[in-house]
Amino acid sequence: MLNKLRLRLRALFFKSKMEEELDEEVRFHLEREIEENIARGMTPEEARYAAIRSFGGVERVKEESRDVRGIRLLEELWQDLRFGARMLRKNPSFTAIVVLSMALGLSANATIFSFVNELFLRPPAVEQPNQLLEVWDHQRQGGSSFESHHPLSYPEYEYYRDHNQVFSEMLGFDSDPAFLSWSRRGQGEMVQGQYISGNFFSCLGIKAALGRTFASEEGRTPGIHPVVVLSHAFWQQQLGADPNVIGSIVTLNGISFSVIGIAPKDFVGLMVGVMPDVWIPLMMGPQTTHDSALLTRRSGHWILGIGRLKPGITSIQASADLNLLARQLAQAFPKENEMYDAAVFPVRLLPGPARGFVGAFSSLLMVVVALVLMIACANATSYLLAQATARRREIAVRSALGASRSRLFRQTLAESVLLACLSGGVAWALTKCTAPLLLLLKPQALPLRFAISPDYRVFGFTLLISLLAGLLFGLAPAWRGTKLDLVTSLKYEMGSGGIRKSRLRSLLVVGQVAICSLLLVGSGLCLRSLLNARSVDPGFEIENRLIANLNVSSLGYSEAQGKAFYDNLIERTKVIPGVESVSLANPLPLGMASSSVTVNIEGHRPPQGEKGFGVGVMRVGPDYFKTMGTTVLRGREFSSHDAVGTPQVAVINEEMARRFWPDRDPVGAGLTMGSGKEEQRYEIVGVVKNGKYRTLGERPSPFLYQSMLQTYTPKETLIAKISSNPALLLTAVQREISALDPNLVPQLGTLQEHLAFALFPARITSVLLGVFGLLALALALAGLSGLIAYSVSQRTREIGIRMALGAGTRDVLKLVIGEGMLLTLIGITAGLAAAVGLTRFLSGLLYGVSAVDPVTFSVITLLLIGIALLACWIPARRATKVDPMIVLRSE
């Protein structure tokens, strides 16, 4: 086997040497033969002649010997490719159409793949990423993978780190981006930070580009090592790549940190969506967050643990060992840990528990773009088939001259592979531009940082699908084109019979229209769902509302300072001209965060095994419902009197009133929250209209509002109802905040922008499906129109005769368009039938529209018929221009 390979390679790369050797071998033989012949008594002339005659054709023998070496195939391949390139150059418009349509299809695939690559395939830029495992808490009864996995608490991380037997080292870091206020020349600016364990960089094997990374003692003792490592991008963009940055001071949340190093350029963090500007030791967390219990609290889950496996340990062994520790933790701290197992995942940029959901979504997209590619392939096949028919005579001549069918087959196939590679090249260039466009779909309000850069994996994928596509669209034409009856082909033959003669092409068009209508129905459903979601009543008004997310904890405010700050802010904002009403809320509905609480109500027994009823909850300030435009149905909303020291009050929504007080007015009734010593009684003072709290698609669910003035949190969202120009008012609000504290960095925006998050799934699906659906439509129409045009050109003579016999323009139009529309209708029928079966996979993403929505189905059908008519009409018009005299004379 090896020997064979060596010979072949030698044959390929040392071709001239091999040729010389063959020459020499043959020459030696002839000379010996001549000597022998002379010895037998021939004259030298006779001897030479006899020798050559007995050898039987020197060149033929050489040729056969070459064949044996297996080099012939490669030589021929080269010839075929050169010939293919010549043919493609000779036919530039044909080449351009196929390359363009294939490139669009291929690029759609490569773009989606680059997204998949970024999330699932690319390991982080660290040393031996395959040895790394993510460690998560897994809640045994916790619903979906996304909901049942939680990051570790800091004490859990420490326990796992110090007691496991399977990791050579285990690091931990903050799983959410931490927003810190960087005081730059007296003004606050928001930076993204990440709290990390001291061994973070050493465990990942990352060396600083400048300076050093953390030393191990900087990760052990809380509060005494104010040092940071900066990201390369932050150093370049914000600090002007200052070479003397090491040792300088940056002030974060009011604490001075000295810069000890710059991370390497290619390291942007371990998680997708989080690209920290600064890395801070976890040990400094209690200082910067002003939360002294940050590192000792067992109920806060925020640390993502990552371990490096010892040599020879498998992830199954690691999981077993960690679960042993999880059980020890559960025994020691039943309240916090009883419900948790440990779960491990290999490290990718997308956190393990999210992979299932995002994976399903990505597969849907991959299927869609694969369908688009199939339409493009069908176009290419169709064009090549038309070509093959046009080239029958050429093929027949070559075949008559002795070219074998397999040789002709290979040659035709080489041409399509060349075409595919050309398209792949264009697609790659296109993908470089389209892949970053995916990021535009991310709502601005989502605090994720993301980069999509097609790398060598995407390149390999593009190359692979290009080659596969080339084989796919080239096989049928190559098969068809080389299968011919020599005699009939060589005789002068004029095509007739039109579409019936190109049954395969007709089939392709039917397939294209079918796939296209399937995709269009899909995108139509998503679009309708998006429109529905936009028009759904969230229980408050969306227009003309400004919001500012604030967190004073980062600046070390005490409770009294914080309360004073918010009071002042409300007073100052109220008097800005154009502001009608102001309030506070936490957390805002339909955002990323949501909270719930367990309540007990007299006369209602909680479900089996539960301590009470779980209801959604938020804290709101006075005038919240007025500011948000939510109707108060009964009672009143909170006022400034509902503060600490007065009886605890609550407002509930319609649904909660209906469920627990079905036949009486709940205003004045009571409920309790918490249990045992912490039990607190609340009096219901009002009932408000139902709203949407977590997602726009949810059913009405019981919800409860608490008065903000009766509990304090440092984190609030300021909401202002305004009458005019949001942009101008945004700066005014910003000015008031800065006036109160220049270091406080708010996230300002409109309520509409905030809602982008809730609309995100519907929006991204309808945008992507819409784009791909339109692409599919354009490609399918090109196919249909091309086929009709071809059929017309083949039937010129027939049409001429018909017209000579008295057929009018209408008859010709009917004839040609009828053909095209028949195919279209068959295609649409097949496509809709497939859609009925397949769209239910979309139903999870659809809001307020059935997966077999008759409106969408009929609109798409009419749309397709209309556009297909147009696509047929253009070539049909040309058919009517046929002059019978010219056509009949030319034969």
Next chain:
Amino acid sequence: MKKTQTDLLQGTLDLLVLKTLQSGPTHGWDIAQRIQQISQDVLRVGQGSLYPALHRLEAQGWIASEWGASENNRKAKYYKLTAAGRKQLSAETETWRRFTGAVELILKTS
């Protein structure tokens, strides 16, 4: 019909070449001469098929080649049997014996 005949001849030539090389390395011309001499001029090897056969056997790894000096001191390509070739030779010999034996049996009966 024609195809089986060529196969048969080709197979026979391979066997003869391998057998000739069993007695030691030699070059193409010598192989042709020896087959002719030993078969007492009954079998004549067409050079037209000898060289392709040699290259094919080499490609299959049954023989190996190297350049050496011929008996009259000229540069010639010498072929020798490889271990795989030796195995192939005994296998083909066995097949040939069975084949001719069978043909012989049939010829005797009629």
